[in-house]
Amino acid sequence: MTIQHIRQAIIVGDNENAVAIAKTLIKGGTKSKEIIINGVTEAMAFLDKKCTIQEFCLLELMLAGRAAMDVIDYLYAEGIPNDETSHDTALHRGKKIILGTIKGDMHEIGKNIFSMVVRSHGYQVTDMGKNVDPNDLVLRAFEDKADFIAVSSLITSTVFHVTEIRKIAMDKGLHTVKIIAGGAALQQSDADYLNVDYVADTAFDGLRYMETSES
Amino acid sequence: MKSIDRIRSTIRFEETDRVPVFSHIFGFSSRIKRIPLKDYLNSGELLALCQLEAWKRFGYDGVTAFADNSLEAEAIGAKISYNDNDEYPHIAEYCLNDIRDWKCLSMPDPEEDGRMPVLLEACRILRNEVGEETAVVGTVQGPMTLAGQLIGIEKLIYGIVDYPKDFWNLLNFTTQAMIIFGKALIKAGAHVIHVFDPAASCSVINKAVFSEYVLPHLKQAFRAYKDSGEPLCWLNITGQTEKILPLFPETGADLFNIDYLVPISTAMEKLPHHCINGNIMPFSFISGKAKEIQREARDLLRETQSRGGFILSPGCEIPLESQVSNVEALVKAVAEQLKIK
Numbered sequence: 001m002t003i004q005h006i007r008q009a010i011i012v013g014d015n016e017n018a019v020a021i022a023k024t025l026i027k028g029g030t031k032s033k034e035i036i037i038n039g040v041t042e043a044m045a046f047l048d049k050k051c052t053i054q055e056f057c058l059l060e061l062m063l064a065g066r067a068a069m070d071v072i073d074y075l076y077a078e079g080i081p082n083d084e085t086s087h088d089t090a091l092h093r094g095k096k097i098i099l100g101t102i103k104g105d106m107h108e109i110g111k112n113i114f115s116m117v118v119r120s121h122g123y124q125v126t127d128m129g130k131n132v133d134p135n136d137l138v139l140r141a142f143e144d145k146a147d148f149i150a151v152s153s154l155i156t157s158t159v160f161h162v163t164e165i166r167k168i169a170m171d172k173g174l175h176t177v178k179i180i181a182g183g184a185a186l187q188q189s190d191a192d193y194l195n196v197d198y199v200a201d202t203a204f205d206g207l208r209y210m211e212t213s214e215s
Numbered sequence: 216m217k218s219i220d221r222i223r224s225t226i227r228f229e230e231t232d233r234v235p236v237f238s239h240i241f242g243f244s245s246r247i248k249r250i251p252l253k254d255y256l257n258s259g260e261l262l263a264l265c266q267l268e269a270w271k272r273f274g275y276d277g278v279t280a281f282a283d284n285s286l287e288a289e290a291i292g293a294k295i296s297y298n299d300n301d302e303y304p305h306i307a308e309y310c311l312n313d314i315r316d317w318k319c320l321s322m323p324d325p326e327e328d329g330r331m332p333v334l335l336e337a338c339r340i341l342r343n344e345v346g347e348e349t350a351v352v353g354t355v356q357g358p359m360t361l362a363g364q365l366i367g368i369e370k371l372i373y374g375i376v377d378y379p380k381d382f383w384n385l386l387n388f389t390t391q392a393m394i395i396f397g398k399a400l401i402k403a404g405a406h407v408i409h410v411f412d413p414a415a416s417c418s419v420i421n422k423a424v425f426s427e428y429v430l431p432h433l434k435q436a437f438r439a440y441k442d443s444g445e446p447l448c449w450l451n452i453t454g455q456t457e458k459i460l461p462l463f464p465e466t467g468a469d470l471f472n473i474d475y476l477v478p479i480s481t482a483m484e485k486l487p488h489h490c491i492n493g494n495i496m497p498f499s500f501i502s503g504k505a506k507e508i509q510r511e512a513r514d515l516l517r518e519t520q521s522r523g524g525f526i527l528s529p530g531c532e533i534p535l536e537s538q539v540s541n542v543e544a545l546v547k548a549v550a551e552q553l554k555i556k
Binding site: 057062104106156 | 302303306373375421424454496535
């Protein structure tokens with residue numbers, strides 16, 4: 001068994017096999033950092049290439065995301081990445097993102113997918129859940145000194161609440177926090193209309209924006 | 216030419232006086248009438264009144280007996296909740312916690328359970344009022360979408376892989392429920408049965424799952440509808456559907472909705488002998504200007520003119536916050552095309 005097998009198991013969404021291989025490799029002395037970077041992250045990179053707005057498929061992404069998270073959770077549960085091999089250290093140095101489905105919408109699936117994708121790339125995610133007031137999102141971003149606020153919505157009646165986030169953030173002195181929007185309703189609009197920094201077509205598109213805006 | 220005849224002829228690729236236009240106006244009709252959406256969704260009389268007024272005001276082809284995506288799930292036992300009197304409800308408590316418990320579900324009685332009687336009443340009023348003048352469209356949730364409303368979409372998706380037999384059985388249940396409700400709508404006067412199944416799009420499941428699990432159930436439902444009268448059968452899978460479009464004719468439906476994510480040229484290529492409707496981006500009805508809607512509508516009419524078998528519409532329901540002038544622009548585009556002819 002090799003890290004390539006973990007990568008493949010994640011891509012096909014075989015979570016139990018992915019974790020079983022990870023266990024075997026850890027027992028054999030493989031570093032968790034290697035598993036994360038060459039297994040989990042590589043698998044997600046493969047899905048990233050596949051996952052355009054035309055090719056996006058929730059089923060495949062959710063299964064792969066579950067497998068990736070199960071591997072990461074196993075590595076954390078074992079207390080393995082506690083040193084320089086830490087997942088956060090290895091990838092995005094613990095950049096923080098506050099995430100929520102905006103007030104007026106109860107759909108969580110897009111948000112959860114985005115959470116899986118960015119967590120598997122080492123971002124620290126605070127998931128505020130669904131129907132989240134923009135004031136609460138900003139307050140949490142302020143308290144946690146977050147780098148990003150990401151909101152999702154499937155219904156258009158929430159647009160007003162999305163447009164409020166920037167103003168609340170500015171009033172609170174959060175001038176540098178980046179605001180990202182996604183989800184079926186918000187994708188039909190644009191960043192200017194929503195008063196956000198970026199409108200992501202897919203979870204990976206959002207991830208790429210975050211990576212780009214860090215550099 | 217009456218709307219209903221215009222639609223029937225278009226479906227058969229026959230000549231018509233003009234291209235039919237569907238508005239996908241549902242809850243928006245309550246906004247126009249300044250009636251709280253919650254009242255509209257809970258009264259057959261109000262729903263029919265708002266639909267009729269919107270139809271008369273804009274002059275599009277059809278009125279719709281449809282409340283919201285939670286209606287069937289509520290009739291089966293889900294608890295729904297409203298955040299606001301002017302917003303659609305959501306499922307507060309699903310019927311199922313585990314997909315393997317599908318056996319515990321009870322088939323709804325459309326004359327008794329939840330708000331199904333409200334919709335049947337709306338359908339009866341609409342049919343009495345419009346007769347054969349325009350199409351009365353009765354909407355039911357498709358098998359995949361209703362399943363998602365019974366257990367939650369995430370659990371449903373994991374269920375496809377983790378418990379495929381139970382997933383199949385849950386779709387058997389939801390298909391029976393949609394057949395029962397659809398037949399009741401036909402009996403109440405619906406000319407058209409509109410099956411709305413966004414969770415069956417390629418944005419959610421892949422072609423293999425659609426083909427193996429959803430397609431047989433859609434076939435079964437449309438066959439049952441056709442056996443109980445002569446309804447026009449309309450399949451509406453919003454979202455990305457390009458890869459499954461060639462499978463649509465197998466469902467037995469007469470008309471296929473195309474969302475804005477699929478270019479109309481692609482839909483025409485994949486469905487050369489079937490009627491399609493679409494596909495202006497719904498959000499444009501909020502943010503766009505009337506001239507833009509009209510230009511987009513004109514482009515669609517031009518693109519589909521030589522082919523026929525086309526009904527102009529938004530890709531999906533127009534949002535509650537849409538501008539009246541944008542709906543007017545949509546309808547105006549077909550009237551203008553008539554003048555050019």
